Amino acid sequence: MPNEQNGEGRSFRNLFLLTLPWLSFQRDLLALMKRGIEDASNVRPLENLTSRELQALMMVFDPSGEWRNVLDRDLPDQIKETYAKIFPKLVSSSILLIETQDAVLASMYEFFDKLRKDSTAGSATGRKPPKQSQ
Numbered sequence: 001m002p003n004e005q006n007g008e009g010r011s012f013r014n015l016f017l018l019t020l021p022w023l024s025f026q027r028d029l030l031a032l033m034k035r036g037i038e039d040a041s042n043v044r045p046l047e048n049l050t051s052r053e054l055q056a057l058m059m060v061f062d063p064s065g066e067w068r069n070v071l072d073r074d075l076p077d078q079i080k081e082t083y084a085k086i087f088p089k090l091v092s093s094s095i096l097l098i099e100t101q102d103a104v105l106a107s108m109y110e111f112f113d114k115l116r117k118d119s120t121a122g123s124a125t126g127r128k129p130p131k132q133s134q
Contacts, residue, residue, distance in 0.1 A: 009119065016116045023109045027102055034098045037091055051079050 054075070058067065 013116065013119045016112045016119070019112050020109065020116065023105050023112070027105050027109070030098050030102045030105070034095060037094050037098070047080055047083050050083075051075070054079075 061067075
């Protein structure tokens with residue numbers, strides 16, 4: 001029975017060791033996403049994509065142009081105005097979501113790192129580490 005528990009403990013420790021780099025990678029990606037969102041130059045490609053996708057959809061679903069003639073000719077300008085209105089709200093909510101995820105990942109990293117250190121200290125001496133009182 002002690003061998004089984006030792007094997008299980010080693011499995012958990014190995015899992016923690018695999019989890020720590022993954023959590024660090026996730027945090028790095030979140031920081032990269034946050035920088036990309038905060039950069040205002042990223043708005044123009046989104047405007048172009050939306051405009052071109054809308055035009056492509058209209059060509060596919062309205063090959064004769066009947067519906068397209070009903071819409072205004074200044075559709076790209078309307079898309080720009082709409083983006084100017086919604087983009088600041090989108091950015092602030094996205095940044096808030098990223099910061100929340102980063103806080104969760106940081107606490108998970110600290111938890112797993114503490115477990116890793118506790119299990120390393122216990123295995124170095126050959127006994128279990130003492131429980132810490134809160």
